[in-house]
Amino acid sequence: MEFTTLGRTGLRVSVVGMGCGGASRLGQTYGNSEAESVAVVRRAMELGINYIDTAEAYHTEEIVGKAIAGVPRDQIVLSTKKAPYKNDVPVSASELIAGCEASLRRLGIDYVDVYHIHGPKQDQIQHVLDELVPALQTLKEQGKIRATGISENFSTDTEHSVLLELFQADVWDVAMIGYNILNQTANRTIFPITQARKIGTECMFAVRKAFSRPDHLRAVLADLLEKGEIPADEIDLDDPLGFVLAESDARDLTEAAYRFCRHEPGLDTVLMGTGNIHHLETNVRSLLCPPLPAPVTERLQRIFAHAISASGS
Ligand SMILES: NC(=O)c1ccc[n+]([C@@H]2O[C@H](COP(=O)([O-])OP(=O)(O)OC[C@H]3O[C@@H](n4cnc5c(N)ncnc54)[C@H](OP(=O)(O)O)[C@@H]3O)[C@@H](O)[C@H]2O)c1
Numbered sequence: 001m002e003f004t005t006l007g008r009t010g011l012r013v014s015v016v017g018m019g020c021g022g023a024s025r026l027g028q029t030y031g032n033s034e035a036e037s038v039a040v041v042r043r044a045m046e047l048g049i050n051y052i053d054t055a056e057a058y059h060t061e062e063i064v065g066k067a068i069a070g071v072p073r074d075q076i077v078l079s080t081k082k083a084p085y086k087n088d089v090p091v092s093a094s095e096l097i098a099g100c101e102a103s104l105r106r107l108g109i110d111y112v113d114v115y116h117i118h119g120p121k122q123d124q125i126q127h128v129l130d131e132l133v134p135a136l137q138t139l140k141e142q143g144k145i146r147a148t149g150i151s152e153n154f155s156t157d158t159e160h161s162v163l164l165e166l167f168q169a170d171v172w173d174v175a176m177i178g179y180n181i182l183n184q185t186a187n188r189t190i191f192p193i194t195q196a197r198k199i200g201t202e203c204m205f206a207v208r209k210a211f212s213r214p215d216h217l218r219a220v221l222a223d224l225l226e227k228g229e230i231p232a233d234e235i236d237l238d239d240p241l242g243f244v245l246a247e248s249d250a251r252d253l254t255e256a257a258y259r260f261c262r263h264e265p266g267l268d269t270v271l272m273g274t275g276n277i278h279h280l281e282t283n284v285r286s287l288l289c290p291p292l293p294a295p296v297t298e299r300l301q302r303i304f305a306h307a308i309s310a311s312g313s
Helices: 025-030 034-046 061-068 093-107 122-141 161-166 185-189 191-197 214-226 242-246 253-260 277-287 294-303
Strands: 003-005 012-014 016-019 051-053 076-081 113-117 145-151 174-178 200-204 270-272
Touching: 016 174, 016 277, 025 034, 034 061, 034 270, 061 076, 076 093, 076 145, 093 113, 093 122, 093 185, 113 122, 113 174, 113 200, 122 161, 185 191, 185 253, 191 200, 200 253, 242 253, 242 294, 253 270, 253 277, 270 277
Parallel strands: 016 051, 016 270, 051 076, 076 113, 113 145, 145 174, 174 200, 200 270
Antiparallel strands: 003 012
């Protein structure tokens, strides 16, 4: 495994992070038993992954707690999250603090490394800044969290407008950002800020449906073509992005998609979500491969330079 520093937190994290949410939620979405999901997290740690991301909303915190039981606390870096609203009602500062304490109990630990506000919407920004940011500071002072984090709703906010507004306050240590081959907008708007402020960056959405289901990729590309966001002469819908495999050693587009994100200089760690041990092992191998050849990366950057509306979901 390779390790990097998660921005100004100083935390040393694996360049591959275990995502315990997304469509799979460690396979809980499609019927994995609890033991099978625990085994996925344990295998991730055996492969050298020390960064594990979960959230109250994923209902995987207890699974992570079981997987890490007995592991020395300083060998893992744990991230979890709480949404700023519940059933359209704002979460108060004291509810956020109580929510963090409940997460700690489910995880079986006494502090969490990164505590994120989970995907606020546009009309929730002011509440986050006025009510929840001070509560995060309290949690830090109490030693219950080490770093503050913010994650975005990338499926609906493909141009990071909420994150950009939240960045007006320099209060975030870590940000979880949507980024993939199909949507590289963070490169132009988010990474200059995160790099200047040394905000740690976690990539989400590297693969999603678009790079795990060929039919879905075809549909997303057709939509981008129709909107005029990508050049028609570069896309063959009968062989979507075929040049990537023809001109690189990537075994498939899933591997290429993870490698593309892994070697983006604006990103510290790439979260990878799965409930399947074979996928986990394959993905770790992919993410530790060298960058795609420069001409392939540059062509992908050119083709998607004006693509702003896809998330890959
Ligand atoms: N707003 C937020 O805070 C937010 C939103 C989304 C995600 N996240 C975090 O980011 C993490 C990563 O996002 P994600 O889970 O959507 O990640 P992802 O790694 O981009 O995509 C995961 C999807 O791809 C499939 N997959 C993975 N490896 C595969 C392979 N080798 N072959 C075929 N299919 C494969 C998975 O299904 P299988 O289970 O079948 O492998 C799953 O459906 C999440 O787990 C979560 O921790 C946060």
